[in-house]
Amino acid sequence: MSRLWNLTEFGFHADRVNHYETLFTVGNGYLGTRGSFEEGHPDSIAATLVNGVYDHADGMLVPELANFPNWIPFAITVDGTPFKVVTSTTDLMKPPEGVIFGYERTLDLKEGILRRAVLFRAASGNVVRVIFERFASLSDVHVMAQRVIITAVDGAPEIAIRAGVHGNSMNATALHWNDDVQVISTDEEIGIGATTRQSGYSMGVAARLTGPHPATASATGLILDLETRFSLEQEQTVTFDKLVGIFSSRDTDENPLDAARAKALRASEIGYDALRAAHVAEWAKYWDTADIVIEGDDECQLAIRFTTYHVLIASPRHDENVSVPAKTLSGFGYKGHVFWDTELFTLPLTTLTHPSIARNLLMYRYHRLEGARHKAKANGYEGAMYPWESTDTGEETTPQWSDVQPDGSRIRIWTGDNEQHISTDITYAIQQYWRFTGDDDFYTRYGAEIVLDTAVFWGSRAEEKNGRYELSQQIGPDEYHENIDNSVFVNRMVVWHLSTALNALSWLRAHAPADAARLTSQLDLTEARLAKWQDIIQRMYIPFDAEKGIHVQFPGFFDMEFIPVPKYQPRVTSVQAILSHARSIQTQVIKQADVVMLMALLGESVGAPGGADVKTVMRNNWDTYFPRCDHGSSLSPAMHAWVAARLGLLDEAYDQFHHAAHIDLADNKGNVRDGIHAAACGGVWQAVVFGFAGLHIADNGALALDARLPAHWRQISFSVNYRGEIKRFTVTNPR
Ligand code: IFM
Numbered sequence: 144m145s146r147l148w149n150l151t152e153f154g155f156h157a158d159r160v161n162h163y164e165t166l167f168t169v170g171n172g173y174l175g176t177r178g179s180f181e182e183g184h185p186d187s188i189a190a191t192l193v194n195g196v197y198d199h200a201d202g203m204l205v206p207e208l209a210n211f212p213n214w215i216p217f218a219i220t221v222d223g224t225p226f227k228v229v230t231s232t233t234d235l236m237k238p239p240e241g242v243i244f245g246y247e248r249t250l251d252l253k254e255g256i257l258r259r260a261v262l263f264r265a266a267s268g269n270v271v272r273v274i275f276e277r278f279a280s281l282s283d284v285h286v287m288a289q290r291v292i293i294t295a296v297d298g299a300p301e302i303a304i305r306a307g308v309h310g311n312s313m314n315a316t317a318l319h320w321n322d323d324v325q326v327i328s329t330d331e332e333i334g335i336g337a338t339t340r341q342s343g344y345s346m347g348v349a350a351r352l353t354g355p356h357p358a359t360a361s362a363t364g365l366i367l368d369l370e371t372r373f374s375l376e377q378e379q380t381v382t383f384d385k386l387v388g389i390f391s392s393r394d395t396d397e398n399p400l401d402a403a404r405a406k407a408l409r410a411s412e413i414g415y416d417a418l419r420a421a422h423v424a425e426w427a428k429y430w431d432t433a434d435i436v437i438e439g440d441d442e443c444q445l446a447i448r449f450t451t452y453h454v455l456i457a458s459p460r461h462d463e464n465v466s467v468p469a470k471t472l473s474g475f476g477y478k479g480h481v482f483w484d485t486e487l488f489t490l491p492l493t494t495l496t497h498p499s500i501a502r503n504l505l506m507y508r509y510h511r512l513e514g515a516r517h518k519a520k521a522n523g524y525e526g527a528m529y530p531w532e533s534t535d536t537g538e539e540t541t542p543q544w545s546d547v548q549p550d551g552s553r554i555r556i557w558t559g560d561n562e563q564h565i566s567t568d569i570t571y572a573i574q575q576y577w578r579f580t581g582d583d584d585f586y587t588r589y590g591a592e593i594v595l596d597t598a599v600f601w602g603s604r605a606e607e608k609n610g611r612y613e614l615s616q617q618i619g620p621d622e623y624h625e626n627i628d629n630s631v632f633v634n635r636m637v638v639w640h641l642s643t644a645l646n647a648l649s650w651l652r653a654h655a656p657a658d659a660a661r662l663t664s665q666l667d668l669t670e671a672r673l674a675k676w677q678d679i680i681q682r683m684y685i686p687f688d689a690e691k692g693i694h695v696q697f698p699g700f701f702d703m704e705f706i707p708v709p710k711y712q713p714r715v716t717s718v719q720a721i722l723s724h725a726r727s728i729q730t731q732v733i734k735q736a737d738v739v740m741l742m743a744l745l746g747e748s749v750g751a752p753g754g755a756d757v758k759t760v761m762r763n764n765w766d767t768y769f770p771r772c773d774h775g776s777s778l779s780p781a782m783h784a785w786v787a788a789r790l791g792l793l794d795e796a797y798d799q800f801h802h803a804a805h806i807d808l809a810d811n812k813g814n815v816r817d818g819i820h821a822a823a824c825g826g827v828w829q830a831v832v833f834g835f836a837g838l839h840i841a842d843n844g845a846l847a848l849d850a851r852l853p854a855h856w857r858q859i860s861f862s863v864n865y866r867g868e869i870k871r872f873t874v875t876n877p878r
Contacts, residue, residue, distance in 0.1 A: 147444045148253040150808075155228045155246045160186045161816030166449075166807060167250050168473035168819065169257050169277060170456030172500070173284035174211070174389065175472025178250070178257055181217035181275050181291070182227050188816060189213050189312065192472040192479060194457075194465040196346065196391050197534045198339035200317035204542040206534050208468065208479030209319035212335045212348045214387045215277065216307035216368070217291050221300045222267035241265045252452045253430060254423045255281060262296065269298030271375075281429070282421035284460065285394075285403070286410045287387040295375035303372040306352045306385045310335040310365030315475050325400050326367065328360040332407060333367035336400030342535070346391040347400030351411040354383035386410035386418070394462070429455055432496040432862045432869060435831055439857035439876075446804035447831065450824035453807070454489050457821055458497075463506030466533070467821050474818025480532040480540055481507075482822075483565045486572035487744070488778060489825030494572070495832065495863045498580045505576055508569050509589040511537025512596065515566070519600050526599025526666070529569055531562045554724060557625045562618040563604070564633050566597040567640045571744060574643055578840060581866040587655040591647050596666050598644030598676060601637045605679045612683045619696070621737035623719055623727050623775070627697045631686045632741045635694075638683045639745060641676040648673070687752045693763045694738050694749070704730045708773050715813060717775030733772040735779035736786070738764050743785045743833075765790055777806045781826025785834035788851050796834065797853040803827050832861060836874055850874040 152163055164187065167178025172194070179189035191211040199206035219226040224241045245262035259275045272294045280286040293302060310324060325336035327349060334349030350369070352358050358369035375381065388406025390399035410418060433451050437444045457471035467485045470476035485504060494501040508515075508529065514537025515527035522528065530539035541559025548554065573590040576582065605612045614637065619630035648668065651659035662668065686695035695701070706727075711718050719727040719734065742749055742761055751760040765786065774780055781803035787796035806823045807815050832838050836859065837849030846865050852874065860873040 147441060148251060148448060150250045150252060150445065150449055152248040153246075155243065159810075160184055161188055162810050163248070164188060165473050165815045165818055167248065167257050168453070168456070168471070169250075169255060169279045170472050171255075171279040171281045171284045172456060172458050172460040173394075173462070174279060174287075175456060176215065176277075176279060176287065177473060178248075179213075179215060180228065181215050181289070182219065182225070183216065184228070188474070189215070190475065191312070191389075193346070193389070193391055194459060194468070194472055195393050195462065195535055196339065196344045197342055197479065198319040198344070199341045200314075200319055201340070203317060204544065205478060205480070205532070205540045206342070207314060207317070207475065208472070209339050209344075210312040210314045210475075211346060211389070212308050212310040212365070213312045214287055214308050214348055214350060214385075214389070215289060216305070216309050217275070217289065217383075217385065218305040218307070219273060219291075219293065220303045221263065221265035221271050222269055223301070224265035224267065226261075226263055226273060228261065244270070252448045253426065255279075255426045255452070255456070256419070256423075265300060267298070267300065269300035270296045271300060271302075272296050278419065278422055279456075280418060280422045281425035282418075283406075283410075285389055285406050286418060287389060288410070288415055288418050289385040289387070290382060290415055291385075292380060292382045293375070294380040295377050297377070299374060299376050301372065301374050302381075303370065304383065305361070305368040305370040306350070306358070306383065307366065307368040308333050308335055308348055308350050308387070309367070310337065324365060326362060326365070327400070327404065328362040328367050330357070330359050330369070332404060333360060333362075333369055334400055334404055334407075335365060335367065336398065336403075344392050345399050346389070347398065347403035348387065348389045349400065349403040349407040350385050350387045351407045352383060352385050353411055353415075355381050384411075384415040386415065393464070429497070432864055433492065434861070435828065436858075436860040437831075437856055438859070439855050440853075443801060443804055446808060447827055449808060450804060450827045451492065453819045453824045454492050454821065454828070455497075457819070458489065458493050458500045459503050459507075460500060461503075463503040464510055464535070466504055466507045468818075469821055470818025471821045474816065476814070476817030477532070480534060482532060483568040484778065484822035484825075486568045488781075488822035488829070490572050491575060491833075492825050492828040494576045494579050498576070498582070498864055501576050501580075502582065502585055505573055505585070505590065509593060512593065514538045516596070519603075524600055525603035526601075527566065527593065527596040528563065528600045528604075529566045529597070531558045531565055558618055558622060561616050561626055562622070564617075564619065564636055566600055567636045570594045570597055570640050570643060571636075579863075579865060583654070587651065587658040591651055591658065592662060592666070594647050595644050595662055595668065598641055599666055599668075599672070601640060602672060602676050602679065605637070605683070609684075610682075612679045619737050620735050620740045620778075621696065621733045623732060623734040624697065624700070625728065627699075629684050629686055630697050630737075631694045632696075632737050634683050635685055635741055635745070635749065638680050638685070641680050645673065645676055645680075685752055689753050689755065691763065691767075692751070692755050692760050693767050694741070694760070696733070696738055696768070700731060706730045706732045706771075708732060708771055711773070715811065718773035719775050731771050733768060735772065735774065735776035736782035738768050739772070739786050740782050742789075743782045746789070762790055765792070769795070774802070777803075777812060777820040777823040778826060780806070781823055781830045784830035785826075788830065788834035789837065791851055793851060793853050796830075800827065800830050800834075800853075803830065831859065832863075835859065836861065836872065838863065838872070846870055848872060848874060852876040852878075854878055
């Protein structure tokens, strides 16, 4: 079964360099390093992103995660021939080319280790095998390790190596580091320290090389290397280990370069093998609760381990001031910004398997309440209104304009103004965390404050008109339809939110009266305010078509042009891209699960106004909205899989699940070079646990299942940490 833990690239794929760089990212919740080649590649987008180190460079609309110095360079020449995997050329001006005879690269998901083996013939005719291995330590997140093993397979070559830390890493369009760089370059160690240009974070990366031959340092600007030369006898093997320390001023009071140097020194004293053993042992703890075993579907088994791996390496273990960027720490997409993707897509996995990580993620929002209060005030509201895109400061960081389009125009981005449901999404995640962990300490000290202050926001935001409450100028999950009035997703979730807030306050009054009193006074929870929340709950407009027995995504939705989305096949892009932004706004094409998302989150408690049968309404909703959705967002298929499974539509559920699980592996959106789709990865886990297995907390407070598995799945197993106890579940398919 070991192959079901290994993602392997057999043979070099010149056309997928950036795709594989993203897939093969190693990380540990503190940082991510893309799977770039040690020897470099002309198309490479090499990056090491340390969570939380954002910078707003001149000329950029918004801040982004700054790319750290590249710690993986390891150049090799064999009898003067540079080791590299690019296709050979006959350009006489270039040094002699070698030939690759074999290439295999594997990400071991179980151990969090990336390995590459290459058989290489130099121009001299001598053949070497090179094995590269690297990991970002999970047992000490400030350590990264790289091993390179060179064997003379045929002949006795002369080898030269250069193991580097290169400080010239840029982001896509900006260099975020000041010129006041500190450089360490001795024969024992190399290191770089610098400070971001605008935000003023400093960082340090330092490396030491161990091996059978002493090295000497070389420095060309910010390109620092430790290099050595030696000859190999036939069949002789040499092993070099590069051990790297990394810090930023976010995580040490020392000079980060000094801290990184000390860490690299300590790592070289411990040694690669012991570091790797500790790292692997830590991964075993991760998988003990996070692994899902699917019997009867090897393809999806590997895929779900891959998606779970990527959620885990992006989730902070020791830091409550960072979150999970929408593209994880594996690429520059969305500039490392944090969206609702965390709370509703990736966070449930950690809530149910590694709750201390989920707590960190929720604390990230708690520590940014001031930013949310600031946004509410700036918009004329009370309470806390979280930003749609968030970074380190907690202020709104959604760009207002898109990049320049092919015709030279730019499109106004409204999500930062009007995609306001994020405040409720955060509240949903807090409630889910509290229910599954029973962490009253978190809830009373931190969580309830968010739940209540975001409720204060909605209380001031809801508009009393037409004899009811309405919410105008909203963007629901379906972002194709901007600035609409009365999104059923938003209105219904706000009702849920306000009810939850009232229950939270009652619970606090009964169980934590001091906290209830503190929050009542601090957030000005007057009886009049609470009465208004109750009134909104009762009189909020929930768009519903009683004749058709469906929730209406928003009034006017069905008056727009109908587009038969399933006919637009085969396609490798969204229907919006085919129709244009301007036209699709006027159609019924839906970007992603919207009413379907509402059904995922609330299940049958979504309700059916006017006494309609909720089961029938849910099925009608599915039949109505599923064919209108083009899944223009990667967030969509997993939510459809979840809901289809609950509705017993197992073929549709499996198709959607398979699609979601392979969004990154298959790169069927063509944008994986920009980073892993974190939400899709987390959504896949939820589709299995909440969708196919039907996990829920029963009325008696116990965990319960209501499983419906795809026909060819023989069995699934998974674990859940429920209120501090690990519960193991195995579901066998009765079919
Ligand atoms: O948060 C999502 C949004 O729902 C759809 N567009 C991409 C964002 C980031 O993943």
